[in-house]
Amino acid sequence: MNIQSxxxxxxxxxxxxxxxxxxxxxxxxxxxxxxxxxxxxxRFAAFLGRSPETATADDVxxxxxxxxxxxxxxxxxxxxxxxxxxxxxxxxxxxxLAAEIYHLKEPQKVPLVLSRDEVRHLLAMAPSLKLxxxxxxxxxxxxxxxxxxxxxxxxxxxAQGIIRIVQSKGxxxxxxxxxxxxxxxxxxxxxxxxxxxDAGVALADRWLFPSRVGRDCLTTRQFARLFRAAVAAAGIRxxxxxxxxRHSFATHLLERGVDIRxxxxxxxxxxxxxxxxxxxxxxxxxAAVTSPLDDLTPRKRKKGKAGxx
Numbered sequence: 504m505n506i507q508s509x510x511x512x513x514x515x516x517x518x519x520x521x522x523x524x525x526x527x528x529x530x531x532x533x534x535x536x537x538x539x540x541x542x543x544x545x546r547f548a549a550f551l552g553r554s555p556e557t558a559t560a561d562d563v564x565x566x567x568x569x570x571x572x573x574x575x576x577x578x579x580x581x582x583x584x585x586x587x588x589x590x591x592x593x594x595x596x597x598x599x600l601a602a603e604i605y606h607l608k609e610p611q612k613v614p615l616v617l618s619r620d621e622v623r624h625l626l627a628m629a630p631s632l633k634l635x636x637x638x639x640x641x642x643x644x645x646x647x648x649x650x651x652x653x654x655x656x657x658x659x660x661x662a663q664g665i666i667r668i669v670q671s672k673g674x675x676x677x678x679x680x681x682x683x684x685x686x687x688x689x690x691x692x693x694x695x696x697x698x699x700x701d702a703g704v705a706l707a708d709r710w711l712f713p714s715r716v717g718r719d720c721l722t723t724r725q726f727a728r729l730f731r732a733a734v735a736a737a738g739i740r741x742x743x744x745x746x747x748x749r750h751s752f753a754t755h756l757l758e759r760g761v762d763i764r765x766x767x768x769x770x771x772x773x774x775x776x777x778x779x780x781x782x783x784x785x786x787x788x789x790a791a792v793t794s795p796l797d798d799l800t801p802r803k804r805k806k807g808k809a810g811x812x
Contacts (some may be wrong), residue, residue, distance in 0.1 A: 519556060519594070520544075523540070523589070524537065539582060539586055542586070543584070543585070543586025544586055544590045546583060547566055547587050555591070558591070558597075563587075563603040570584075577610065578609050581606045584604050584605075611780075614754075614781070615741060615743060616747065616751040616754045617741070617743065617747060617751045622748070624737045625737045628736040629733050632688070632695060634729050634730075636685070636688040636689055636691075636692045637651050637726060638733065640654070640666075641752075643752070644679045644680065645679065645749050645752035645756075645769050646679070647746070648723045648727065648746070649723050651726065652712055652723055652725075652726055653710075654710070654711045655708055655710060656693075656708075657706070657707025659689060661681065664681045665678045665679065665681050666679050668771070672771065677768065677771045679769050689711070693711075696711070697713065700713055723745075727745055730745050753766055753778065753781045
């Protein structure tokens with residue numbers, strides 16, 4: 504896997520960079536994690552103006568202070584320092600310097616969700632059968648954008664009524680349900696799907712949503728662009744993203760009374776606490792809670808039930 508960094512400081516430390524890449528490969532880190540770690544360390548090297556091999560405890564302290572004063576968000580700052588910590592602790596084996604790194608508590612934000620009517624309108628405004636099928640998978644099955652675009656024909660198990668999500672986030676497999684409406688959409692799309700690049704590819708290995716260029720699948724960036732166009736056509740003004748559909752899927756299931764551990768399995772969350780966060784946005788459940796103030800207000804008697812005859 505060839506991962507390039509756009510930062511000049513990274514190219515100056517070629518031997519160190521190569522050692523770090525080998526360490527990340529040996530620990531089976533994903534492609535995006537490797538790229539993020541390399542960019543983070545290149546940023547650290549640019550701040551130092553020299554190789555991180557010569558870093559001191561004071562350098563690590565000053566870099567963290569620099570990030571805070573530069574207005575870098577807590578989430579981004581923690582991500583940067585995770586990459587730097589890997590370099591110091593694993594590649595350089597400088598445990599003393601790695602101990603100087605601290606992570607800040609990230610703000611807990613309530614995820615934005617769409618109402619059922621908004622989702623229905625969004626799907627109706629999808630300009631193509633292809634996009635309607637992709638959006639239906641994202642919302643109807645709670646899939647991440649990357650999981651949708653990487654689906655292959657062999658992942659659809661119509662006999663058991665499931666979709667197999669292979670080696671997704673955290674290098675985990677999982678199964679999700681295959682609703683009848685989505686299966687019908689996928690069958691319609693398969694009949695329209697361009698098959699000019701299928702030569703020599705086994706049926707089970709064919710992309711459901713192939714890219715127009717090359718033999719790979721559609722990219723998440725292309726999917727996001729199509730999604731934004733559909734959002735604009737639907738007149739939705741909320742600052743939504745493709746991940747909003749996944750949030751909406753979980754929230755709507757919770758409001759329907761689906762067991763939270765089932766939702767955890769469908770989403771592929773490692774921790775139940777992550778899934779439990781959706782209880783904060785399940786507006787249907789929140790609105791149904793009876794306030795203790797209601798107990799202080801005397802209820803009106805129904806006519807014909809009070810008084811003597």
